[in-house]
Amino acid sequence: MTKEEELILTRAREKFMREGFHRTTMDEIASELRMSKKTIYKYFPSKEKLVNAAVTLLQKYIANNVTKIIESDDNAVLKIYKIFEFIGKIMEKVNEKTLEDFRRRLPEVWQRIDDFRTKLIQENLTTVVNQGKEEDLILPYPTSIIMAIYVAGIRAVINPEFLMNSSFSLTEVKNIALDMMMCAVLTDKGKEIFNKYKQGN
Amino acid sequence: MTKEEELILTRAREKFMREGFHRTTMDEIASELRMSKKTIYKYFPSKEKLVNAAVTLLQKYIANNVTKIIESDDNAVLKIYKIFEFIGKIMEKVNEKTLEDFRRRLPEVWQRIDDFRTKLIQENLTTVVNQGKEEDLILPYPTSIIMAIYVAGIRAVINPEFLMNSSFSLTEVKNIALDMMMCAVLTDKGKEIFNKYKQGN
DSSP: OOHHHHHHHHHHHHHHHHHOTTTOOHHHHHHHHTOOHHHHHHHOSSHHHHHHHHHHHHHHHHHHHHHHHHHSSOOHHHHHHHHHHHHHHHHHTSOHHHHHHHHHHOHHHHHHHHHHHHHHIIIIIHHHHHHHHHTTSBOOOOHHHHHHHHHHHHHHHSSHHHHHTSSSOHHHHHHHHHHHHHHHHBOHHHHHHHHHHHHHO | OOHHHHHHHHHHHHHHHHHOTTTOOHHHHHHHHTOOHHHHHHHOSSHHHHHHHHHHHHHHHHHHHHHHHHHSSOOHHHHHHHHHHHHHHHHHTSOHHHHHHHHHHOHHHHHHHHHHHHHHIIIIIHHHHHHHHHTTSBOOOOHHHHHHHHHHHHHHHSSHHHHHTSSSOHHHHHHHHHHHHHHHHBOHHHHHHHHHHHHTO
């Protein structure tokens, strides 16, 4: 990827997240970047192609960072906490209407986002839950049951339809879901660690 | 409904739950009831009609009993506990293959079961969660978020596909889901009450 291509993608991604896909025009992206539309079209022949490439780049960024957290020497509670904080920081930049915009106008893109995060949660959270059980920070429930409930629970609330009909922000919903999920499976020792991190924030 | 019709329905329901829809023949039902198939066909012209009527009767029985628990003077924790125990007792009679049998061979019936329980959980659990918050037994999380996570979580694990691919019984999965759900939202006072009921069992 050229520097120019990456610059276009990064800016377009920020704009799509903040203002939604539908409301953002190629003219606006070109003008913000001080580039001609022709330059942008050279790399991305349509807005759909641009948004798809932007989502791919964002997913790579997320996957890399989550892998770094997973591969660190932290305990399981801190890993889960850091993953949620990291995802939360990205979500803070997403306008609430953006996800709904995706779901309605670009259902294939929303499907890609949903598949990506289901896989991300499934693979990484499974590893951390098993680590947490070994560390005596997570109760010895079967990992498959914990995972099925967690994946379904997260998908149910971090979801355009739910958020549009809710009076709570993405960040509020994320924080409550994290609290509930942690309380559901942590041992006393795990809870102590979790509360310490939360207060330190 | 005549006594005879009710008798047929009750026995057919037990047999369907225990042995599955596909494996149970009208001949077997007739022979168990010491009735002619003609008598059964008078009320239920097909096995599909019989299973649909049996499911309706079971749903009425469940709805009546859940309503009784909801309308009692018990505290919220005891109500949730009693509802799960009651549903658990019914589920113990269901062969694990029966749900899968429904899902594959009678998808409309499985859809009816799934819709019914989603509505049952949604309506009744919402009432009890609000009661529990007033009683200081449930943490003051927004009820809509608790409910969305709970409905999705229950549907994800009390589910033919999950159970068929899992090495845990319906009852084991139900108990773990209840433990996780309770721990996620109960106050310390709520947890104390919950543990007392569990030990008394």
